[in-house]
Amino acid sequence: MEQILTAVTAIIAAVGGTMILFWLLNQATERLPTSWEQRLKPYVFIGPALVALGVLLVWPAVRTIWLSLFGPNAQEFVGLDNYVSLVTDARMVTSLVNTALWVLVVPAIAVLVGLIVALLADRLKPRLESLTKSIIFMPMAISLVAAGTIFMFLYAWRPEGMEQIGLLNAIWTALGGEPQTWLQISDLRLNSVLLMLILVWMQAGFAMVLLSAAIKNVPQDTIEAARVDGASEPQIFLRVIIPQIATTIMVVLTTITIFVLKTFDVVWVTTGGRFATETLPVTFIRELITVRDQGQAAAVVVVILLATIPVMIYNVRRYRQQEAT
Amino acid sequence: MSTAASRSRTQQPASSSPVGARGGRRARGSLGRLAVNALLVVLCLLWLVPTVGVLISSFRPAEEVTSSGWWTALTSPLEVTEWTLANYGEVLEVGMGTAFLNSLVVAVPATIIPILAAAFAAYAFSWMRFPGRDLLFTLVVMLLVVPVQVAFVPLLRMFVGAGIEGSFLSVWLAHAAFGLPLATYLLRNYISSLPRELIESAKVDGASHFSLFWRLIIPLSTPALASFAIFQFLWTWNDFLIATVFLQPRVMTVELVQLVSAYGQDWHLLLSGAMLTMIVPLTVFFLLQPFFVRGMTSGSVKG
Numbered sequence: 001m002e003q004i005l006t007a008v009t010a011i012i013a014a015v016g017g018t019m020i021l022f023w024l025l026n027q028a029t030e031r032l033p034t035s036w037e038q039r040l041k042p043y044v045f046i047g048p049a050l051v052a053l054g055v056l057l058v059w060p061a062v063r064t065i066w067l068s069l070f071g072p073n074a075q076e077f078v079g080l081d082n083y084v085s086l087v088t089d090a091r092m093v094t095s096l097v098n099t100a101l102w103v104l105v106v107p108a109i110a111v112l113v114g115l116i117v118a119l120l121a122d123r124l125k126p127r128l129e130s131l132t133k134s135i136i137f138m139p140m141a142i143s144l145v146a147a148g149t150i151f152m153f154l155y156a157w158r159p160e161g162m163e164q165i166g167l168l169n170a171i172w173t174a175l176g177g178e179p180q181t182w183l184q185i186s187d188l189r190l191n192s193v194l195l196m197l198i199l200v201w202m203q204a205g206f207a208m209v210l211l212s213a214a215i216k217n218v219p220q221d222t223i224e225a226a227r228v229d230g231a232s233e234p235q236i237f238l239r240v241i242i243p244q245i246a247t248t249i250m251v252v253l254t255t256i257t258i259f260v261l262k263t264f265d266v267v268w269v270t271t272g273g274r275f276a277t278e279t280l281p282v283t284f285i286r287e288l289i290t291v292r293d294q295g296q297a298a299a300v301v302v303v304i305l306l307a308t309i310p311v312m313i314y315n316v317r318r319y320r321q322q323e324a325t
Numbered sequence: 326m327s328t329a330a331s332r333s334r335t336q337q338p339a340s341s342s343p344v345g346a347r348g349g350r351r352a353r354g355s356l357g358r359l360a361v362n363a364l365l366v367v368l369c370l371l372w373l374v375p376t377v378g379v380l381i382s383s384f385r386p387a388e389e390v391t392s393s394g395w396w397t398a399l400t401s402p403l404e405v406t407e408w409t410l411a412n413y414g415e416v417l418e419v420g421m422g423t424a425f426l427n428s429l430v431v432a433v434p435a436t437i438i439p440i441l442a443a444a445f446a447a448y449a450f451s452w453m454r455f456p457g458r459d460l461l462f463t464l465v466v467m468l469l470v471v472p473v474q475v476a477f478v479p480l481l482r483m484f485v486g487a488g489i490e491g492s493f494l495s496v497w498l499a500h501a502a503f504g505l506p507l508a509t510y511l512l513r514n515y516i517s518s519l520p521r522e523l524i525e526s527a528k529v530d531g532a533s534h535f536s537l538f539w540r541l542i543i544p545l546s547t548p549a550l551a552s553f554a555i556f557q558f559l560w561t562w563n564d565f566l567i568a569t570v571f572l573q574p575r576v577m578t579v580e581l582v583q584l585v586s587a588y589g590q591d592w593h594l595l596l597s598g599a600m601l602t603m604i605v606p607l608t609v610f611f612l613l614q615p616f617f618v619r620g621m622t623s624g625s626v627k628g
Contacts, residue, residue, distance in 0.1 A: 003423065007430045014434030014497055018441050026535045041534055042458075045449035049442040049505055050461065056502030057468065060476035060483070067478055074482075117368060120361050134614065135369045138376070141610035141617075142603045143563030145578040149585065149599040150375045153382070153592065163393050165592070167378060170394050201372065206621065213622045254470075262472045265565045269582050284474055289570070294478045301474045308470045319466045323459075 021048060061305070068298035082299035095278040096303075098192055099261070102279055103307075105193070107256040109200045111249060114207025118215055119237075121208075133212070137205030144202070144265035151198045152270050155182040186276040195277060198266050203259065207252045214248035215241060254311045261304050280304050383600045384408045387593040412597035416584070419594065421601050424580035428562055428605075430493055431576055435500035435561040436554055442501065443508030444516075444550065448538050450509070451517035452524055462513070468506040476502075477570060484571070491573030499567050504557050511620070515549035516542060552620025555613050559606050577602040 025044045029037050071078050086092045113136075121132045139147060156166030160179050164170040169179045183191045218241055226240045242249075264281035267273055273282040280300055287297035382395040386409050389398070398407055449455070450462050480499060484490040519542070527537050543550070565578040575583065581598050588594050610617065 003426050007426045010430050010493055011433045014494075015437045018438045022441065022445060030533075030535075039455075042449045042453040042455035045453065045534070045538075046446040046461065049446035049509060052442060052498070052502045053465075053468065053505055056480065056498055057471070057473075057476050057505075058464075060479035061471065063479035064475050064477075113368070117365070120365050123358070123361060124365070132365055132369055134611075136372050137614075138607070138610065139372065141559060141606045143565065143578050143606070145563075145565045145581050146599045146602050149581060149595055150379045152585075153379055153596060154375050156592070165391060165394050167374065167394070167396070170396075201375070204372075209618055209621055258470045258472075262474065265578075268565075269585055281472075281474065284477075285566075285570070288477065298478050301472065301477070304472050305475050308472060311470050312467050315469060316463060316466055319463070 018048075064298045065302055067295060068302050070295045070298075072293040072295055074294055078295065082296045083303075085296065086299060086303065091278060092283060092300075094276050095273075095280055095283045098189070098276070098278060099280045099307075101189060101192060102196055102199075102260050103257055106196050106199045106203065106260050107253045109196075110203040110256050111207045111211070111252055113200065113204040114209075114211050114252070115249075117204070117208045118212035122212065122215060133205075133208060136208055139202045140205045142202075144263060145269050147198050147202055148266045148269035151194075151201075152183075155194060157181045183271050183277070184275045189276075191271065191275055192277050195266055195270060198270075199260065199263065203256050207256065210248055210252050211245060214245040218244045250314075254314065258308055258311055261307055379596045379599060382592065383412055383597040384410070385412075385593070387412065387591070390593045390596070391590070412593040413601070416594050416598045416601065419584065420575065420580050421577065421598055424575050424577045425601070427572075427574045428576040428578075431496055431500070431564075431568065431572070432558055432561040434493075434497045435504070436558045438497060439501040439504040439508050439557060440512075440550060440554055443505055443512050443553075444543065444546065445538070446505075446509050447512035447516045448534075448542055450513045451519075453534070465506050465509050465513075469510060471506075473499075473503045473567070481570070491571070493572070493574070496567060496572045499571055500557075500561050500564070503567070504560070508553050508557065511553050512546065512549055515546055519545055548616070548619065551613070551616045555609060555617050556620055559609060562606055563602075 025047065029040050029044050032040065067074050068082055069077060069079060086096065117132065117136050121129045124132065153165075154167050155169075156164075157169055157179055158164050158166075164173055164179060168182060173179055182194055185191050222240055222244070223236055226236045231239065262281055264279065264285055267277050267279055267282045268285065271277045273279075273286060278286070280303060284297050284300040284304070287293050287300060291297075378395045381398055382390050385395065385398055385407060389407070401407065450458060476499075481490070484495045489495045523541065523545075524537065527541055532540070563578065564576075565582065568576045568579050569582070572579070581595070581602055584591075584595055584598050
């Protein structure tokens with residue numbers, strides 16, 4: 001009961017505080033001469049957002065780049081040592097390679113599944129279409145931690161002779177195989193691939209929703225025109241539909257790529273990065289929390305930041321184009 | 326797939342393909358449709374089965390969960406002794422109950438604070454002229470993809486310096502800042518598309534920006550505000566990263582990970598715990614799905 005009271009108080013205080021802040025700022029500017037009020041008012045409106053972004057995101061990001069040149073507690077300057085260990089330390093190299101694999105595999109498969117469902121469900125009756133979409137989409141709503149737990153159960157292992165409780169091993173043994181500790185098999189990165197499937201499971205719905213909206217926007221007459229010209233259906237799909245949804249495909253690919261670059265929860269909860277499954281965001285948290293080497297953690301996250309820069313440039317270009325039209 | 330494609334396209338009323346061609350396609354269509362439906366059913370099963378397995382297991386007695394597959398329970402679903410709520414009771418006692426409240430305390434302010442700040446900013450970016458406007462908004466666009474972890478090390482030091490490390494306040498601040506770029510971006514897209522005459526006429530009537538904002542912009546922007554609110558709420562509720570790095574009290578995701586490391590083989594606890602963390606997001610999802618979908622399409626396609 002006391003807990004609930006504290007919770008309610010905290011919520012009201014936080015929300016009320018924010019409202020009062022805006023009201024006070026507005027009151028303050030209204031007391032100024034009109035010309036000053038006009039000049040300052042925009043900054044009152046964007047002020048709190050900008051201050052929050054500046055103090056809590058932009059400035060810390062800049063500091064992180066600087067701190068990545070220092071030792072564990074930001075005291076001694078170590079130059080590029082933290083970056084050198086990224087390419088010399090075996091575990092870090094594994095992490096780099098794994099991250100590259102995740103970025104190559106997850107967005108591509110998620111888009112493929114999303115595209116297939118978007119295309120095929122489009123042909124169902126409306127009610128069935130929305131049911132199908134809800135099913136594919138549902139995993140997007142739950143936490144990565146819960147998804148990790150769900151799949152750990154799917155991949156669960158019991159010694160030979162005992163009844164298998166994990167679905168994968170049950171099927172595998174029914175087919176005559178020996179029970180496998182799936183998440184410990186790093187040959188051909190099998191365990192990493194099994195973990196990637198969790199993210200595909202979660203992100204395919206996102207791809208499907210956006211691609212489905214884009215496909216429905218393709219003008220029907222462009223398809224009919226191609227058909228009249230004698231194009232086969234695969235040709236229509238490849239030459240008419242795909243070019244018209246290319247931007248959306250790109251947006252989905254980049255969004256999922258960024259998501260993959262940031263996500264550490266799935267690996268963290270399932271293997272903790274052991275058995276050669278570590279990815280860069282996992283390395284970051286391990287260095288930050290377990291190893292307590294802030295300099296090394298900073299260097300890892302700077303590398304992740306660098307990987308996002310192409311997408312950043314692409315987004316800014318697209319935004320500029322849209323503003324120009 | 327190709328025959329099915331032609332079939333559905335010809336079914337659409339807007340279609341103008343010759344009648345003869347339509348008949349021909351329909352004949353090939355039924356086989357194609359069967360294949361399409363089969364593929365969709367398989368995909369839906371693949372997507373459903375992992376969750377269904379956990380849902381079923383969470384209601385089975387502890388010793389059953391670890392001694393037989395959950396699918397065996399499907400052969401005799403009406404045997405009442407096979408089902409139990411004990412797992413949920415146990416996992417709530419272990420700490421999930423408190424964690425539920427903590428998740429609420431994190432997620433509600435962490436949703437409302439950035440929305441308010443972003444709505445004000447979005448209004449200014451849309452309907453006010455001031456030096457630096459385009460540059461600042463380009464910065465917002467750039468920040469959309471910045472991995473939030475890049476701020477962690479200095480933020481931790483900053484929060485320690487301010488004496489608020491581990492507190493809810495520090496997590497609200499972090500979530501608010503990390504949610505702001507997307508919120509500002511989405512709301513600005515929406516607010517700038519409101520009809521100009523509406524805003525001009527309100528100004529002519531002598532409304533100040535502040536009252537214009539509260540009386541006109543906020544009510545008109547409800548769909549966009551709702552879409553982002555759902556996103557941000559699910560995001561903060563489901564967050565494990567920020568909670569584990571910045572927050573002392575345990576939220577549900579952190580509690581679940583704690584259970585995994587402390588009771589790794591007690592599947593009955595882990596699975597009922599996982600289901601508990603999913604109740605709120607799934608409820609929000611199923612009740613508000615249209616907003617959710619609209620927010621996603623407007624945020625990414627329109628760009």
